[in-house]
Amino acid sequence: MKHFRDTILTCACMWLLSLSDICLCQPRSPQQGLQVPCFFIFGDSLVDNGNNNGMLTLARANYRPYGIDFPQGPTGRFTNGRTYVDALAQLLGFPTYIPPYSRARGLDLLRGANYASGAAGIREETGSNLGAHTSMNEQVSNFGETVQQLRRYFRGDNDALNSYLGKCLFFSGMGSNDYLNNYFMPDFYSTSSDYTARAFATILLQQYGRQLAQLYSLGARKVIVTAVGQIGCIPYQLARFHGNNSRCNEKINSAIQLFNSGLKRMVQNINGGQLPGAKFVYLDFYQSSQDLSSNGTSLGFDVVDKGCCGVGKNNGQITCLPLQQPCQDRHKYLFWDAFHPTELANILLAKATYTSQSYTYPINIQQLAAL
Template structure:
């Protein structure tokens, strides 16, 4: 078993995302079967945030009602009315508890958590966590063997487009790079962080493609003439980036012991938009909670009254899906319904390796 590199590495990345992780150092559960993998790490943005923004200086928060209206215990910092996609996947993998934020984790939740930090910052947190795993298990080889069985979920890119590239009034990236060049830059930085994760024991890695953010209520409100037609230039740029992720999967799968896979969130959203009724949804172009055109010009405000039929909405607020949508995406990510959902394998098969 390859040893884990424990040297200090300085890392940086332009996009803003958060880190959280779930690791199973729990006592045996007599009434329940063990999780399919010993631990589950999640690196990502607000789509998978579980409360990491609650204790930092940020306008992006979801720790107030009506966020969490359908989540056990109420508002938790998740940007949805209920579970996120990774909550769904964690349950399908057999974990009992919802993933805690990095800052609140301790003891058996040692590796859980993270703040609103760059992907590079998340990876640095992971490096520190690996050292703790080494200390717990006694040596690097034992830690490497343990981590090789875990699943690492990595989803980034949405914010690089929504809150950077397609905000020319605030950022110059769209003037510096055409869509192909920008995707190249992001993929290169992504690859650097994935390499560090691999060097620190990550072997089963899931790369989540960026969804059709050109169809979000916020983008429809700003750029769609009829408030229904998706913004093609945004979705086209995202497709270029997603193709880069597929190439990264092929590249990293050449490494010893690596099992990387790509989840086609873009295609899953497309299927829902093409036939929402088949998925139990009725409203795809408006947020359940928000202000302005498409309920997407201003995101869900504190104590605002949301729609009553939340399970029929694709989007909860200006940017984020409802729990109903997250359940659809989470289930398909875990167990692919078609060959286009995952490449080369889904999360269920990855867990079985």
């Protein structure tokens, strides 16, 4: 934690950060350009940048106050400004944001696409309580369609295409909704009565392993996979749970830890030769979210237990309402709404995971990009 805190606090521009600035508190990379030719993103609302906009779903964020600090306004990002992958793309040297798959066309696909969808999960039924979304299975299928389109630009030369994709970076952040909008929602799903927490984690990991193997078969080689964050401590849970010895719902956190430890072992196995030529990095969002919350004041966050906007106790019951007035000092809040971090939290985490190994295993993201 000390290394992470020192890394962040020595960013001289942090306190002067303009939320529309590209500064990110980082020195420019020596190569002053793209570190990977393309960036492909899979996940849920933490990294969705507009794929749900045209869907019939409650998991949408294409209205104010979402995007209030984003240069393009409300785009479908579930925060006030940039997401973690937006900030990471800038650190990797991309001059513009990676487009959502729903709007990516033609040559745009050569630099990547974002397939993430709010409410999506590893399991197909996850998130159906909120309406339409694109599950991980469908996101992988959409990437398969992208590969078919890209093949035209390589004149059908599969070796050249595979070589190109092998240099690209892939990000996959899945699992949160399989707990929030599935296992711990017994009124809508039977999984918590069908499986113990350990059995559910095992099944999730088996399904996720197959999905990641499919990405590998389509050309993915340099892959970031994220642990599920400490969602027993997000404002949504804090507004509902009052433990005897903790303000968090440790039952949820304990279940998540089973999944996370299994995911890290999966990364070890893949890097050990299970998928020849692949290099995976495990991104520990659980530990980072725990550290950001417990050490928030030293990082400039005055409020770590409620959202900048939302309704109900501690702004923790639902996401932001259309045209709702958010808090004024957004840089002082760790959470934007009941579920999602603010732009500044995303930027700080992107910086920490890019340049250090505080939360990455076995190497950091900058090192992965350089392979």
